[in-house]
Amino acid sequence: MASIRRIAVNTGGGDAPGLNAVIRAVAISAANRGWECYGIREGFNGIFFPERYAEGGVVRLTRDAVRGIAHLGGTIIGTTNKGNPLHFPLRMPDGTVKEVDRSEEILEFFARKEIDALVSIGGDGSLTIADALAQKGLRVIGVPKTIDNDLDKTATTFGFDTAVAFATECLDRLHSTAQSHQRIMVVEVMGRYAGWIAMHAGISGGAHAILIPEIPFDIDKVAAKVRERDSQGRSYTLVMVAEGANPTDGQRAVLAPAEIGHAERLGGIGERVAKVLAERTGKDARTVVLGHLLRGGSPTTFDRLAALRFGAAAVRALDEGQSGIMVALGYRGVDYVPLAEVAGHMKAVPLDCDTLATGRDLGISFGD
Ligand code: F6P
Numbered sequence: 616m617a618s619i620r621r622i623a624v625n626t627g628g629g630d631a632p633g634l635n636a637v638i639r640a641v642a643i644s645a646a647n648r649g650w651e652c653y654g655i656r657e658g659f660n661g662i663f664f665p666e667r668y669a670e671g672g673v674v675r676l677t678r679d680a681v682r683g684i685a686h687l688g689g690t691i692i693g694t695t696n697k698g699n700p701l702h703f704p705l706r707m708p709d710g711t712v713k714e715v716d717r718s719e720e721i722l723e724f725f726a727r728k729e730i731d732a733l734v735s736i737g738g739d740g741s742l743t744i745a746d747a748l749a750q751k752g753l754r755v756i757g758v759p760k761t762i763d764n765d766l767d768k769t770a771t772t773f774g775f776d777t778a779v780a781f782a783t784e785c786l787d788r789l790h791s792t793a794q795s796h797q798r799i800m801v802v803e804v805m806g807r808y809a810g811w812i813a814m815h816a817g818i819s820g821g822a823h824a825i826l827i828p829e830i831p832f833d834i835d836k837v838a839a840k841v842r843e844r845d846s847q848g849r850s851y852t853l854v855m856v857a858e859g860a861n862p863t864d865g866q867r868a869v870l871a872p873a874e875i876g877h878a879e880r881l882g883g884i885g886e887r888v889a890k891v892l893a894e895r896t897g898k899d900a901r902t903v904v905l906g907h908l909l910r911g912g913s914p915t916t917f918d919r920l921a922a923l924r925f926g927a928a929a930v931r932a933l934d935e936g937q938s939g940i941m942v943a944l945g946y947r948g949v950d951y952v953p954l955a956e957v958a959g960h961m962k963a964v965p966l967d968c969d970t971l972a973t974g975r976d977l978g979i980s981f982g983d
Contacts, residue, residue: 616754616936617731619648623673624734625655626690627741631762631774632914633922634690634736635681640926641734642676648934652676653730654692658741659700661692662724663717673728685923686913697877699740701747704875714875718744722753732938734929736760738772739961740878742941746954749939756929757941757954762909765809767960768952769943773922778805778909779815782855785905786820789853797850799841799892799900803858803885805909807878810857810964812909817855818973824852824980826888828859828867829964832982834888838895840980845896854892856885882906924949 624641626634638654645652654676655661661672674680674692684691698704700717707713725733732754735745738761749755759766762778782804793800802822806812810827817825824840826832841852858881861867868883882904889900914922921944928942928949940951964971974981 616938619650619731619933621651621653621728621730622732622734622930622933623653623655623725623730624676624692624736625658625661626692626694626760627658627735627737627744628694628696628761629738630689630694630910631760631772632688632777632910632912633773633918634694634760635684635687636914636919636922637736637758637760637773637926637929638676638691639681639685640923641930642681643678644927644930646678648930654680657693658695658698659717659721660695660698662721663698663700685919688911688913696740699744699876701744702876704877712875718747718751721748722751725753732756732933734758734926734933738763739766739957739959742766742954743958745941746939746958749954754933754938755954756932756937757957758925758929759941759943759957762812763806763809764811765807765962766957767962768941768957770946771921771944773914773918773925774910775811776917776921777912777915778812779819780915781909781912782812782816782905783820785903786816786822786853786855789903790821790851793851793853796899799852799854799889799896799898801854801856801885801889801892801900801902803856803882803902803904803906805881805906806857806859807881808859808961808963810860813855813857813860814964814970814974818970818977818979820853820855822853822855822979824854824982825974826854826856826860826884826982827964828857828861829966830981830983831861831863833863834891834982835895837888837980837982838892841892841896841898845898854888856888858882858884860884
């Protein structure tokens with residue numbers, strides 16, 4: 616492989632605490648090898664729409680540009696979860712929207728600017744794009760990011776630990792108010808079609824029922840849990856529900872359907888659960904939706920270190936001549952796994968995992 620002089624980095628999909636730490640590690644590890652590093656604005660928008668950005672769609676990431684950012688939430692180069700370049704929504708003169716593949720424009724951009732490789736930080740959508748670009752000949756290394764922890768072939772993604780820590784703290788705070796008012800408190804958390812955040816925070820924060828997409832729930836079983844607690848003199852119940860949870864007799868709650876280049880938006884299951892539980896138990900119920908609060912704030916030490924390790928490992932991988940791989944957290948350290956083995960493979964909560972068994976052993980209801 617030709618030697619590297621310039622690399623680019625981008626961030627795609629929902630933001631997650633730790634993105635800036637990856638960017639910092641990539642930029643500094645590149646600078647230490649004598650390579651220039653550039654950041655592409657908002658996914659690939661900086662390439663497609665450079666006129667939108669006063670300082671240019673692609674910015675030089677010098678050491679100064681990445682100073683003091685490892686602890687900051689968000690991403691200094693911006694992100695987007697709209698406009699997948701492989702299925703880009705193009706508005707036609709008659710107002711209809713047509714799907715086009717803009718990946719060739721990305722390859723042309725890299726060739727024209729003599730940028731030798733891309734470090735693409737993202738979740739399943741972004742890593743699927745990264746895989747497609749690698750197959751078309753671009754040198755690409757993927758870095759796994761998502762608060763949802765639903766990416767396969769890595770023990771965890773950065774952002775997850777921070778989201779779980781925050782959700783757990785929220786549960787800690789809700790115990791006292793729920794107990795004081797003898798209420799049911801339903802806490803809805805993000806996670807898309809996986810229940811990782813709900814399960815980890817729910818067990819850690821002492822939820823009495825946890826509803827996750829992997830286990831369709833029977834609301835009567837949850838109501839029975841509330842009554843059981845009442846009969847034992849524990850007249851309040853905390854229910855943790857993942858946004859993608861499904862009732863056995865109904866549908867998952869969707870706020871907005873999928874559009875070209877953008878996945879469906881989930882949300883609203885918490886309010887539904889609270890309403891039915893109030894009806895069936897005669898108790899007061901309130902809902903708290905943690906939503907995008909889970910994506911903000913400083914990364915925990917675990918996420919910060921994972922992000923720095925991933926960023927540095929991505930540059931080492933390029934230096935070793937790797938391409939078409941994702942850096943992943945393995946048992947002994949960072950591993951390389953082919954992007955093709957990650958793209959399109961969601962990691963759901965395994966029904967035989969010990970964390971779930973722990974919840975059951977502690978008497979938590981999973982609504983089944
Ligand atoms: O994938 C991260 C995530 O936060 C999901 O948990 C959630 O369903 C989705 O993104 C929300 O996306 P948006 O930023 O479009 O509201």
